[in-house]
Structure formats: structure tokens, C-alpha cells
Amino acid sequence: AQSVSQHNHHVILSEAASLELGCNYSYGGTVNLFWYVQYPGQHLQLLLKYFSGDPLVKGIKGFEAEFIKSKFSFNLRKPSVQWSDTAEYFCAVYSGTYKYIFGTGTRLKVLA
Amino acid sequence: DSGVTQTPKHLITATGQRVTLRCSPRSGDLSVYWYQQSLDQGLQFLIQYYNGEERAKGNILERFSAQQFPDLHSELNLSSLELGDSALYFCASSRDSLTGELFFGEGSRLTVL
Numbered sequence: 001a002q003s004v005s006q007h008n009h010h011v012i013l014s015e016a017a018s019l020e021l022g023c024n025y026s027y028g029g030t031v032n033l034f035w036y037v038q039y040p041g042q043h044l045q046l047l048l049k050y051f052s053g054d055p056l057v058k059g060i061k062g063f064e065a066e067f068i069k070s071k072f073s074f075n076l077r078k079p080s081v082q083w084s085d086t087a088e089y090f091c092a093v094y095s096g097t098y099k100y101i102f103g104t105g106t107r108l109k110v111l112a
Numbered sequence: 113d114s115g116v117t118q119t120p121k122h123l124i125t126a127t128g129q130r131v132t133l134r135c136s137p138r139s140g141d142l143s144v145y146w147y148q149q150s151l152d153q154g155l156q157f158l159i160q161y162y163n164g165e166e167r168a169k170g171n172i173l174e175r176f177s178a179q180q181f182p183d184l185h186s187e188l189n190l191s192s193l194e195l196g197d198s199a200l201y202f203c204a205s206s207r208d209s210l211t212g213e214l215f216f217g218e219g220s221r222l223t224v225l
Contacts, residue, residue: 006154034213043114044202044216090155092214099168100145100204100214104154 002027004093006103013081014111021076021106023091033074034092035065036102044090050074061085083112115139118203118217126225130191133220137184137205143167144186145214146178149200161186193224 007022025031035047048059055067065076074091091103115138125131137144146158148171157170161180172178175193180186190197200221204214 036214036216043116043218044204044214045114046213049213097168099157099160099170101157101170102147102155 002093002095002097002099002101004091004101004103006089006091006106008106009104010107010109012109012111015083016080017110019076019078019081019085019108021089021091021108023074023076023103024072025074025091025093025101026072027093027095029095031096032094033065033067034094035059035063035074035076036090036092037087038090038105039087047076047089081108081110083110086110114215114217116203116205116215116217118201118220120220121218122221122223124223124225125193127193127195129193129224130189131193131222133188133190133201133203133222135186135188135203135205135217137186137203138215141205141207141215142184143206143208144180144184145204145206146172146186146188147202147204149202149219150196150198153199155202158188190222193222195224198222198224 003026005024033050036044037047038044050057058064090105117136119134142163145160147155158172160168178188200219202219204216206212
């Protein structure tokens with residue numbers, strides 16, 4: 001069965017630090033990949049997505065992610081985090097079986 | 113505001129009881145997804161409907177059932193509730209059932225005592 005693994009459950013960074021959140025999936029076929037973010041007290045919203053083409057995708061608020069097919073990974077990055085990036089981040093995979101599978105999430109806390 | 117409405121926002125009930133959670137998708141969205149979020153369990157996919165028909169099933173217990181009505185709203189029915197069913201239940205909708213972005217509601221928090 002397809003699955004999504006997020007390696008870090010909790011991350012604490014200081015403002016201006018660089019961020020990289022890991023995401024690996026298990027599915028051998030074509031996939032669509034997503035990162036969603038849930039700010040405190042808010043609903044989940046899309047941060048960025050990859051369907052095809054350039055494996056480096058850019059999303060909102062300065063986030064980007066790189067799809068590495070050989071590693072089944074889709075890591076999220078941001079060069080310099082802000083206090084307002086404090087949130088929970090979810091990686092998700094859609095593999096064409098109508099199942100949209102999410103990882104367990106990473107809670108990021110950014111210290112001002 | 114995502115445009116997806118879930119009711120109730122909070123629900124407290126007792127073991128053995130039955131509850132119904134309701135979801136109204138964004139206008140024009142035909143797909144509805146249900147997810148369960150428990151502590152440290154992430155978002156567990158339960159079930160998906162597209163235009164009234166069940167499209168995919170995930171880790172949904174037999175005690176749980178769902179349906180999507182002609183007006184496209186969906187209901188998730190949870191019966192014979194157990195303590196372990198306490199969780200946040202999210203509904204999400206999308207324009208199509210294949211590749212698109214999901215739009216999430218704010219969730220229904222169920223507490224089973």
C-alpha cells in the first residue's frame with residue numbers, strides 16, 4: 001500500500017534559519033506530490049504541488065520543494081524562516097488510485 | 113475561508129453512541145474526502161466520494177459509513193463509538209477527483225467519553 005513518511009515530527013528553529021523537511025513516499029508509478037500547511041487555528045491549505053516538469057517547484061511564502069524520483073522524495077525547503085511560519089506541515093501523495101495520502105505531519109516552531 | 117463547511121465544530125458524546133458529521137463542499141466541487149486526524153497519527157484517509165458515488169476507501173472502520181447526497185453535501189456516520197474514535201475529522205473537497213488541490217474545512221472535533 002502506498003504510504004508517506006515525514007521524518008521529523010517536531011522541528012524548532014530560530015528566525016532566519018534555513019528549513020528542510022523530509023518527505024518520502026512509497027509508490028513506484030507516477031505520482032502527484034503536495035505540501036500542505038496548517039497554521040494555528042486554521043484549516044489546511046496548499047503550499048505547493050508537483051505534477052510534472054521541473055522537479056524544483058516554488059510555492060507560496062518563499063517555500064520550495066524538490067522532487068527526486070530516484071529517492072522517492074519531495075523535501076520542502078525555505079532559506080530563511082520567519083516566526084509566522086510556525087505551523088504544521090503535511091506532505092501528500094496522489095497516485096491515481098483516487099487515494100490522496102498524507103504523511104503524519106511536522107510541527108514547526110520558529111522562535112522569534 | 114476555504115469555502116468548505118463542516119458541522120458541528122465540536123461534539124462530545126459517550127461510548128456506544130452514534131454521531132453524524134456533515135460537510136458542505138465548495139461550490140462546484142464534485143469530490144469530497146474524509147480524513148481522521150488523531151494524536152500523532154497524521155491525516156488518515158477514510159473515504160472519497162465523487163458526484164454521489166463512492167470512489168475510494170481508506171482505513172475506514174465498518175462502524176463508520178458515509179454518503180454524498182444529490183446536492184453534493186456529505187455526511188460521515190460514526191456508530192458504536194469507542195474512546196479511540198476521539199479525533200479531529202476533516203472534510204476536503206476538490207474540483208475533480210484526480211489531481212487537484214484539496215480544500216479543507218476546519219474540522220469536527222469529536223470527543224468520546
